Amino acid sequence: MSRFLAVEDQMIRMQRDLNRALDGDPKNIKWGMVIDLAKCIGCHACTVACVAENKLPPGVVYRPVLEKETGRYPSVGRQFIPRPCLHCQNPPCTKVCPVKATYKNEAGVVVVDYKRCIGCRYCLVACPYSARTADFGDWYTSGATKSQGVVQGQETAGASYEAMPAAEYGKKWPPRGKGSPVGNARKCHFCVHRLSVRMLPACVTTCIGRATIFGNRNDPNSMVFEMIASARTYQLKGELGTNPAVYYMA
Amino acid sequence: MPHKNSKVLEMDCDKPLNGVSRRSFIKTSALLGGSVAFSGVAGKLMAGSTKPEWMDGLGREYTHHLIENQIFSACQQCNTNCGMKVKIVDGVVAKIDGNPYNPWCMTPHIPEDTPIDRAATVEGSLCPKGQAGIQTLYDPYRIVKVLKRTGKRGENKWRSIPFSQAVDEIVNGGDLFGEGPVEGLKDIVVLRDPAIAKALADDAALVASGKMDIDQYKSKHAENLKHLIDPDHPDMGPKNNQFCFNWGRIKNGRGDLIKDFFSKACGSVNYHGHTTVCQGSLYFAGMAMSDQFVEGKFTGGSKFYWQADTGNSEFCIFVGANPFEANYGPPLRAQKVTEGTVDGRMKIAVIDPRCSKTASRAWKWLPVEPTNGVPAIAMALIGWIINNNRHDKTYLANASKAAAKADNEPTWSQAAWLVKIGADGSPGKYLRGSDLNRPVETRTKQDGSAWDFDAFVAKSGENYISFDPNDENKAVEGELFVDGTVEGIRVKSVLQIIREAAEVKSFEAWCRQAGVNATDLEDIAKEFTSHGKKAVADLHRGVSQHTSGFYNVTAWYTVNLLIGNIGWQGGLCKATTWNYTGNSPGKPFDVTKRFAGGIKAWGINIIRHSAVYDKTTMFEGFPAKRTWYPFSTDIYQEVIPSIGDQYPYPIKALLLYMGSPVYALPSGHTLIDILRDTKKLPLFIASDIVVGETSMYADYIFPDTTYLERWEFPGAHPSVSPKVFPIRQPAVAPLVETVKVFGEEMPMNMEAMIMAFAEALEVPGFGENVFGPGQHMKREEDLYLRMVANVAFGDRPDGSDRVPAAGAREMEIFEKARKHLPKTVFDLERWKSIVGEEMWPFLVYVLNRGGRFQSYEKAYKDNQLANAYNKMVGLYFEKLVTTNNAMTGKPYHPHADFVPGPADCTGNLINDRELGFDMTLITYKFITQTKSRTVGNYWLSAVYPENYVEISVADARRMGLKYGDKVRIVSASNTDGVWNLGSGLKVPMEGKVKVLEGIRPGVVAFSLGHGHWAQGAVPFEIDGKVLTMDKRRSKGFHANAAMRVDPVVRNTTLSDPVGGSAVFYQSQVKLVKA
Amino acid sequence: MQQRIFPALIVLALAGLVIGSYGMFDRLVNGLQPVAFGSYVPWGLWVSFYLFFLGLSAGAFLVTILTYLLGIKILEGIGPLSGFMVLVCLFCEMLFILLDLGYMSRAFYQFFLTPSFTSLLTWMFLLFNAMGIIYTLKTYFLIRGDIITKAPDKKGIVGLVYRLLSFGKSQYSKEMEESDRHRVHILAWISLPVGLLFYATNGAFFAVLINRPIWNSAMTPLLFVVAALLSGGALVAFLTFVYVKNGNGLRDNLVKYLGRAVLFLLCTFLALEAMQLFVGYQTGRTDIITSLNHIIKGPTWWIFWIGHLGIGSFIPLILLVFLANNPNAVAAACFLIFGTFLSVRYNFIIPDQAVYKLEGLEFVFRHARLSTDYVPNLNEWLVSIWIMSAGLLAFLLGTRYLPIANANFGGMNHAS
Ligand SMILES: Nc1nc2c(c(=O)[nH]1)N[C@H]1C(S)=C(S)[C@@H](COP(=O)(O)OP(=O)(O)OC[C@H]3O[C@@H](n4cnc5c(=O)[nH]c(N)nc54)[C@H](O)[C@@H]3O)O[C@H]1N2
Ligand SMILES: Nc1nc2c(c(=O)[nH]1)N[C@H]1C(S)=C(S)[C@@H](COP(=O)(O)OP(=O)(O)OC[C@H]3O[C@@H](n4cnc5c(=O)[nH]c(N)nc54)[C@H](O)[C@@H]3O)O[C@H]1N2
Ligand code: SF4
């Protein structure tokens, strides 16, 4: 092996890929992701980063990381499978929505229009990957002490980080409990609010193992394009024909 | 295999790697592509013109990407202290991400000269705890007022009182709790006159060394004996020492302020950290190994350790270290390992009884037997490498600096030095020139006095060559394996001694002892010796926290030494930071000089560190009442038990800062009775952000600002190769109340508390004009900004190492980003005036980036580390062999060896297995919890709500247990398996079983962070109102109380008598169905 | 219906409304926060109840089709009652689904603003509304004659309602009767495809979902139809027993006749169910077997064994076979069948959802709503009680005060 010194974090390359996509023809953009399971260390940073970025309430999660043990003692392995929405190119979830509240946009992102969604949860049931969760209006801080003054108390704490939802889809949502997204189906949206301001998705930038690769899968110069071509790459439950735009590397 | 995305470039090994002009380093401007101003699609969106369809429906409310909403700082959700970017919306922390300038978050990190506008949309990684930090800040159970107990200690009944009242009560004392008079700090900090202090101290030293008679001392100092703790034992020092400070997690800046308050302002020797609960023996083995030969003594070793240059090594053995889940730490190290292993640069092997996440990705996992396996493997490797001739003979032969230089080696070792062997065959002192009747040379010390240089000796052929290890001109190389007699003296070389220790058992026998497969270990040995200097063994708690921790660590470092990898790219690395105290030439502010007029602290400290029992007046024959620790400091497990035993003297007031020894220590339950006893500990003050597992026993709890609201300088870790200085700075308005100290308004935090004590006690170092005329020390930033200035200035006296000055845009951003901070925290004019108009732009440049970070390529030079450890490395510790162990009366063992355990403090082996405690208890950290302090982070509990009693499939079958069964953990020193909180409450050590393939049979593991009994996990009362508990916080269990209590001292966990480590992995337990 | 039972039932319904109102209040104020279902079991008790009522309505629908389209005379006596029954069931269905929605208010307009015809839910919405309209009209035209003619005799509120429903008419002429008959017939014709589509859509609604192995089968719509006929048929038989006057043993014959149909349906249903279990277990697929095990030996095994097979199938089977000529026994059997049919619905809805769709999902990111362990909570029961009580009340009042149960159209011969 010859001597290497890393010259660039892959994050920088992806950032460049992102900028190139945004500076180019918008019609050419098809966002995609590759998750390299060999590099995933099961740290759950992506899960929590996503929860934090999107201020997800209890019971709502866009990107959990599944863990399982493989092998028998003393030859044991552990596998970690992060599971965002796979942004199926043939999504079973959007077809079932009765009010077109969820759809695949031009850039291949399956989004939910919180203002339309009636909360029937048909799409939750239709997604073969359990990638959608519904917002039942729960709070993380409920269950903590209500006292205030000497300790911070539930209300102050809640008001500080739970009451004001994140700017998902770049929008200002009403204070928690006063309307959408409470009651709606929620899911990973590839952080379109970040993409639009030239930021990579939250789960990508925080990925400690550098297992998550994101970019324009239509751009032959992008990292994601390269990775999709790898022999290690496959699609989760490929047999279902959903054709996810999120690929995995074994 | 060069990666096809060209993320790594092949480097030309013959040419130096440094220099900005190298083609391999992309120019900043080209780095990110795109333009600063939004153009293209995003630009159109921002400009409100036609949007592409995929952006339809996207609003423009997202503001995290705007640089004026970001403050660059440093995380402290765990001690890795990664860089972070705090994103603010409406004055509230909305999101935390990784700081791309900081090498913790990216490899390589972005160049320092990247304009911060460009960095606004780039972020590095953080672990889940870092991501969840918002919930530490906005914890519903955070205290915002001073609490004073109304019930008995530990009853969890409190009253909130004004800050000034608390300060007044603590300083002046009185009948504070209706339980009788309590001495205030002013009654403790009594010795104030530096001249008297010096006279008392100097003569006390004479008394201790037998050069002065005690009666003589007493009569000479009759007038001032009142200042002493015990006039019969003047070497205990002044009463000031009865004011004791104990901290858990502290870093520079803050650390300087509070430690200096104790040591320099109050003149107490009792300020003790938590090192030994953490990885003490790793640090103190490093300290012993880094001792240099200076003016006739082995001294000056720093409390430090080495880690792998993870990003460049080709083979790394992680021993009892878990960089994917814990360690220092996941964002800093994991990327280097995953990219390295998957992209083909490196291979790793993991030695751990448990298949940690790191182990699960290793080329080889050795499920080592926990009690004695770690040193056994080291000895096996030492023997194998030497016997297979795979050690680096050229490196090891170098006995002096000149020899190392000649070989282009950053370090040299004592491998070839000769040691005298005693009649019983045991090694003693080094062979010296004088032993061979060679003349002793008189030399001059730095202070002008004289010292005798008596040369060391190495053998070369038939010659015994005298040498000075520090000689820069005379290159001495010695034979590595010497066992002979010279001038009638039996001598052996150091490496010979170590080799013999390794050859006590065969390779296979060591492997059997360690419970590992010999073929696997042989493969590892081959691999380790096949990459030149780019192989490394990286150690952590699984090596150090044993009764033989010191020897385990030195044995493993010896393994590294055999390939001479210290200071080499891909080998062992050390931390390097900029000097911030300013005590070096040319620096703008020397902040260490502000205690003029204060006394110099002196006396034996309560934990008897750095002190030799039989050289004090406390010597009463062997064994001593408790262990003495001549070779380590910060022995966490000794502080409170020593207070309990009032040995060597009683403590009157204890301040605990950001630590939870009851929770964190093995057998921490033994501390509870002591803390509850107001006779043994009359005053107990805690600084905390919640009512914690230990602070709940305090008399007063002062609220503190969290890491998101305050200053601190986290320093670096050994695996960080660039020179760095990360900065933690206030990112959000403090949630605690505002108080007035020295006439200044400030948040009620630790600094305010300390400064208020200082103000009331009128001790030096605080207040008016301490930094010079008109330069006060009245606020935290008076100290901290000067420190930042020192860093911005750099380490060259001529200022050529200074950062660039912030331009107008950066200055504007700096101010805008802090618009939400109140005047009590940020006041531009005041800040500027502290360091001066001229310095200011340089500070802004550093603060805008969350610190100062050398670029990655500059950290390497000619295949070596630019910031390398480049001194002698000790392998044989003469200091140890010439010092008596207080418990055995015998000298300490002087070199790396297999020392069996677990042993009590007198060295006797403990065998609880015989009593039927058939499982060895070990512990580890899960990625989502830190110590006692992240249980209130609900996002983290969602990922991992409770911990488990983890056992192997074989054990589960044997015991008839399955997933989810409840069992209780009992041990010989805790047969009930409970935490007795003293107040009537008992918390059982009971958890759900998890059955795993990935754990060694006979071992039971649990992760740290659950099973709480404070911080909202139980109800408590403030001002007569009951605060309800949050049941999520009491989930799981905490089994530290099952860890073995030392049968000799009885109120303390098992410990390493040399390196000081508290022992986490050598307790035998039994699982009882609940 | 016996005069004694009526007030008792009214009291029951009112009590149900009172008791359930707490749950309704909680639901309306706190949205879906009070419910126990979550994201991995997004549909719970309420959807089961929806299907339960769907089944009941199907039975009633069937009677109306048989009566007014195929002209099967024997059922004429309960024709209007069945029409009304369909309406009440639809009413309950609607409430269950509305309350199940996360964003209820949007259901009232979003379907019109952005309907998606790729969704079977849209079709269900349309068909449901169509059914509502058809059955409102049908029921109305069936009872219009009685309304108009009896209006003068009625006092108070009832009188007001009668007069309102008369739309100013005071005479019910032969022509009017004729045209109403005609209308009913037309509506019956329309209702046939609409109804069939409606019930089939409900099955298809589940059947089209991939990765839902228990549902995702062509068997599902079939099973749905049979289940609907069985539970609905049982209900009709029971209602016949209760409501139809037993002049000339007409009622008893009717009940016995229906009983035979129900027996046939029950056997068919059980056979289909056995087939489903057999095929399911034979696949050896973990997900399917886990689902089926959930039914057979899961924590709620008793729903299947005791509720469905024991009380809901075995006892009725015995009664229907051995006491086929005893109308009381037949009625009792039918009551048991439809009364326990919720267990069938529950065991349809829940088990498929009770399996994690990805291995290991149960161990990550824990929350009660991210678990497949679903047990309906008090709130869900209270709301269900409220809705059923409302339905019962509507049914009682309708049958009591409107000429539904006793309406005798005198046959439909003219119109056919
Ligand atoms: N079972 C088990 N036990 C272990 C370990 C293990 O692996 N397993 N690991 C050990 C290790 S490595 C270590 S380092 C020790 C650590 O042990 P300690 O140094 O005692 O540290 P913490 O547990 O972090 O305790 C910190 C306490 O400070 C308080 N605190 C939190 N934030 C702040 C703040 O901002 N300001 C102030 N003033 N107080 C604050 C909280 O109450 C918290 O309980 O634990 C050890 N204990
Ligand atoms: N998530 C998280 N990360 C942290 C911290 C935290 O609290 N939480 N704390 C930080 C701090 S203060 C520290 S000191 C570091 C500690 O970092 P590490 O020392 O790397 O981590 P630990 O989990 O304490 O222990 C390391 C490993 O030792 C193994 N081990 C246990 N017993 C034995 C044994 O007998 N022999 C061997 N060979 N291995 C054994 C454990 O299974 C574990 O995998 O982590 C830091 N990072
Ligand atoms: S993963 Fe699920 S939610 Fe995402 S697009 Fe595919 S079906 Fe839809």
Ligand code: SF4
């Ligand atoms: S829950 Fe919302 S997005 Fe999902 S199908 Fe129903 S309306 Fe559509």
Ligand code: SF4
């Ligand atoms: S892309 Fe964004 S929304 Fe999707 S999982 Fe990642 S962080 Fe969450």
Ligand code: SF4
């Ligand atoms: S952040 Fe990256 S490494 Fe960590 S769990 Fe997620 S995908 Fe895996």
Ligand code: SF4
């Ligand atoms: S490892 Fe995680 S918790 Fe520790 S400092 Fe880094 S981001 Fe913070």
Ligand SMILES: [Mo]
């Ligand atoms: Mo630690």
